[in-house]
Amino acid sequence: MNDRTCIVTRRQAEADELIRFVVGPDSAVVPDIKRNLPGRGCWVTADRLHIEKAAAKNLFARAFKAQVTVPSDLGGMVDGLLSRSALGMLGLARKAGAVVLGAAKVEGAVRDGQALLVLHAAEASEDGVRKISQARRATVHLGGPAILA
Numbered sequence: 770m771n772d773r774t775c776i777v778t779r780r781q782a783e784a785d786e787l788i789r790f791v792v793g794p795d796s797a798v799v800p801d802i803k804r805n806l807p808g809r810g811c812w813v814t815a816d817r818l819h820i821e822k823a824a825a826k827n828l829f830a831r832a833f834k835a836q837v838t839v840p841s842d843l844g845g846m847v848d849g850l851l852s853r854s855a856l857g858m859l860g861l862a863r864k865a866g867a868v869v870l871g872a873a874k875v876e877g878a879v880r881d882g883q884a885l886l887v888l889h890a891a892e893a894s895e896d897g898v899r900k901i902s903q904a905r906r907a908t909v910h911l912g913g914p915a916i917l918a
Contacts, residue, residue: 773812776832777819787812788820788847790829797838798829802850809833817844872897879904 772781773789789801789810801810811832813823823829824839840846862868869878872893878884879901887905889898 775814775819776811776828777813777823777826780814782814784812786815788815792833792835792837795838796836797840798824798833798843800843800847800850802847802854817848820844820847872901876901876904879908882908 771784773784773787774781775787784804789804789806789812790798791801791806791808791810793799799806804810811829813819821844824843829837829839859868863870869875869884875884875887879887884905887901889901
């Protein structure tokens, strides 16, 4: 397919498992989460540890064959960009009607086998979380889809 090579592990993987980085006009390494920025790119396994290792071992300079500036909190920058991207996609899914909100509706979707993913609010009650988890286990046990929680 279109496998890319991680500059840290030298392992080939699909682009969805890696983060692309490019060099900006100021010679700074920039994460390219959407993979659409111009210029030569290098790839790092989508894991903060690997990103920090690439920065610490000067692997970005080697990959770009040039002196580059690596932001001190590149891993945190990538985390923030990924979080914003995920929240944006979740918002679009909600507007499209593909997201169910509320404990009773979520429990019903889980029991009907229509839920693919369950996200619990940080302030969710223990009882509500327990009920939804039980419904998820029962659905999987009865041959329904494996729901991520």
